[in-house]
Amino acid sequence: MHDGILIGEGVVLDARPASFATRGVGSLVDVLATLTLGVAVLLATQGAASADLRWQRTTTVVLMVVLLVGVPVTVETLSRGRSLGKLVMGLRVVRDDGGPVRFRHALIRALVGVFEIWFTFGAVAIIASLSNAKGKRLGDVLAGTYAVRVRGARGWEQPLVMAPGLAAWARDADMRRLPDGLALQVRQVLDRAPRLAPASRAQLTDSLAGRVEAYVAPGPPPGVPAEVFLHAVLHERRDRELARGHVEQERAVAQAALLHRLPFGVADPRD
Incomplete structure (x- = not known):
């Protein structure tokens, strides 16, 4: 019997965890994309923020929260486990039971990722991944998720039929x-x-x-x-799985919109 997993869309995926190399390259792509976006935003707002040091610090903190937590949570929730790096490498993050990740799983992964990926330059994530049979980093262990390879997966031959x-x-x-x-x-x-x-x-x-x-x-x-x-x-x-996924996507969009408004909603310290 083929060893696969079933997600809400009814797609069979290879249940074998993604290799350390593909996960590493995917994570590197995500890190570079985040750094590029962060630098671009800082350069775009540098002129307006340079007039007041406190305002600049506030904007930087809010930007870090949006980039390191808000963006990855939104992307993983809306794409059901596929960030830019995972899309490039043909990977997807799924729950331990094979189902698609939701907002809660993405949030835990992102929050823990701030420590194990950014604060430790990936050292903790690498050690944890090499020590786990499924290649899980700490965020995956706490969220109950892991990465699998999905490129080339095929669908079922027989459709499900409701009498x-x-x-x-x-x-x-x-x-x-x-x-x-x-x-x-x-x-x-x-x-x-x-x-x-x-x-x-x-x-x-x-x-x-x-x-x-x-x-x-x-x-x-x-x-x-x-x-x-x-x-x-x-x-x-x-x-029902698809309906829950739509609700999670709508919730993520609303939360992303709120996070993106934060830099403009912070009161000016000079007021």
């Missing part, structure tokens, strides 16, 4: 988060189902339906085939 008679039930059902790996196992079986022998197909889907049903309340209506039930659960799970 018309189950749409209302699925919408109102209480679906708890499935254990790590179970959703992936179900998705792989559903993708392979048309190529399986009828007896093996029925045996696998019946077994998986029994495991999944423990996390769904109420259970499916009587007489619903196991395979149809599994399709409905993963279909609804995907839609």
